[in-house]
Amino acid sequence: MADEGAPGRVVVVGTGLIGTSIALVLRARGAEVLLADRDRAALDLAVGLGAGTELPAGDGPPPGGPADVAVLAVPPAAVAVTLLDAQKRGLARVYTDVASVKALPLRQAAELGCDPASFVPGHPLAGRERSGPAAARDDLFLGRPWALCPTPKTSPAAVAAVEALARTCGAEPVVVEADEHDRAVALVSHAPHVVSAAVAARLTGADDTALGLAGQGVRDVTRIAASDPRLWIGILSANAAPVADVLEAVATDLAVAASLLRDGSEGAAGHVADLLLRGNAGRSRIPGKHGGPGQAFATVTVVIPDRPGELAMIFQAAGIAGVNIEDVTIEHSPGRPLGVLEIAVQPEAAETLAAELRARGWSVPG
Numbered sequence: 216m217a218d219e220g221a222p223g224r225v226v227v228v229g230t231g232l233i234g235t236s237i238a239l240v241l242r243a244r245g246a247e248v249l250l251a252d253r254d255r256a257a258l259d260l261a262v263g264l265g266a267g268t269e270l271p272a273g274d275g276p277p278p279g280g281p282a283d284v285a286v287l288a289v290p291p292a293a294v295a296v297t298l299l300d301a302q303k304r305g306l307a308r309v310y311t312d313v314a315s316v317k318a319l320p321l322r323q324a325a326e327l328g329c330d331p332a333s334f335v336p337g338h339p340l341a342g343r344e345r346s347g348p349a350a351a352r353d354d355l356f357l358g359r360p361w362a363l364c365p366t367p368k369t370s371p372a373a374v375a376a377v378e379a380l381a382r383t384c385g386a387e388p389v390v391v392e393a394d395e396h397d398r399a400v401a402l403v404s405h406a407p408h409v410v411s412a413a414v415a416a417r418l419t420g421a422d423d424t425a426l427g428l429a430g431q432g433v434r435d436v437t438r439i440a441a442s443d444p445r446l447w448i449g450i451l452s453a454n455a456a457p458v459a460d461v462l463e464a465v466a467t468d469l470a471v472a473a474s475l476l477r478d479g480s481e482g483a484a485g486h487v488a489d490l491l492l493r494g495n496a497g498r499s500r501i502p503g504k505h506g507g508p509g510q511a512f513a514t515v516t517v518v519i520p521d522r523p524g525e526l527a528m529i530f531q532a533a534g535i536a537g538v539n540i541e542d543v544t545i546e547h548s549p550g551r552p553l554g555v556l557e558i559a560v561q562p563e564a565a566e567t568l569a570a571e572l573r574a575r576g577w578s579v580p581g
């Protein structure tokens with residue numbers, strides 16, 4: 216039995232990273248999932264992972280009639296033709312896609328004469344630097360925003376069905392107009408991807424000494440540079456102008472920083488510091504948990520011995536003190552039997568938690 220409000224029967228076309236991840240979570244929530252992919256190996260692997268059963272080939276709807284929703288999890292340039300095909304076949308009552316750009320598939324769907332009422336353009340803001348069904352995860356969408364870009368022609372019932380699908384995947388639906396979506400993701404996803412690639416590209420000529428000294432910083436900045444270039448060239452060229460706007464602004468900041476560093480004067484260092492401070496300010500604006508507005512939590516730092524049950528006892532102590540834990544990070548020094556736990560709490564609760572933990576014998580500096 217599916218959860219209440221969740222789609223009961225879903226078709227997923229495109230069993231790569233995103234399609235298979237959606238299929239896995241829907242299966243876990245009790246939905247029947249029918250899978251299709253033009254790549255036999257990707258389809259077989261998704262079926263083997265338990266993401267669903269193969270959609271029978273043919274011209275008409277699936278056996279048992281149209282599904283509640285068909286999710287088109289194919290590259291941006293393939294969305295409109297896949298939609299036309301799926302609607303002609305009558306695969307589902309409602310259709311959505313997951314492409315990282317929204318204006319292009321919408322425009323192409325209109326040009327091809329697709330039915331606009333049953334199509335809800337969508338985009339889960341969650342992913343990985345790996346492609347294909349082997350990289351799929353059923354927790355990929357937890358707490359993430361899932362953009363929906365209905366037009367005035369989209370039926371409200373179709374929007375409600377796709378909102379329910381996004382919620383079933385653990386995501387938070389956010390309705391936004393397609394052009395606004397594309398400008399927004401140019402800033403928060405697409406331009407950062409190119410910047411990451413540009414930093415990683417410098418490493419192609421790096422010698423062994425430099426590579427041997429690579430730490431976490433360069434790994435963090437370049438993680439997404441490992442993504443599939445074929446997928447990303449499709450995304451970037453479909454959102455070219457907004458991405459170029461952001462890249463030009465970043466390039467200006469970088470060029471100014473480089474010339475100030477060459478200048479070498481004390482005043483010049485102050486100007487570079489200004490960019491670093493703007494970096495701190497921008498980073499702190501990225502929303503926190505549940506995609507809510509960025510919130511200034513206080514951090515309680517605890518030194519914890521590396522032994523079983525320690526975290527559970529700390530969380531229990533927080534519960535006894537009536538303090539809600541907003542977020543947690545743990546830093547481990549390799550080879551040391553200690554960890555540093557950073558607990559984010561509401562500012563007014565920080566002192567209560569620190570006092571409770573100290574009273575119970577933990578080391579809480581500050």
Ligand SMILES: NC(=O)c1ccc[n+]([C@@H]2O[C@H](COP(=O)([O-])OP(=O)(O)OC[C@H]3O[C@@H](n4cnc5c(N)ncnc54)[C@H](O)[C@@H]3O)[C@@H](O)[C@H]2O)c1
Pocket residue numbers: 228229230231232233234251252253254257288289290291293297313314315316338339340341342343344345346347348446450
């Ligand atoms: N990778 C990410 O982090 C991410 C995040 C959110 C959204 N997206 C979007 O999701 C979509 C899929 O990306 P992915 O990362 O899952 O890619 P992927 O390469 O892992 O999977 C895409 C799958 O679509 C299949 N496919 C391509 N054309 C097809 C067609 N015409 N008919 C049937 N199957 C077809 C491919 O064989 C492949 O299995 C893209 O539109 C992408 O922009 C990606």
Ligand SMILES: O=C(O)C(=O)C[C@]1(C(=O)O)C=C[C@@H](O)C=C1
Pocket residue numbers: 314315339340341342343344345403404405439
């Ligand atoms: O985390 C990653 O690996 C991603 O690239 C995910 C990411 C993003 O930029 O946040 C990338 C593209 C998608 O359209 C949505 C999500």
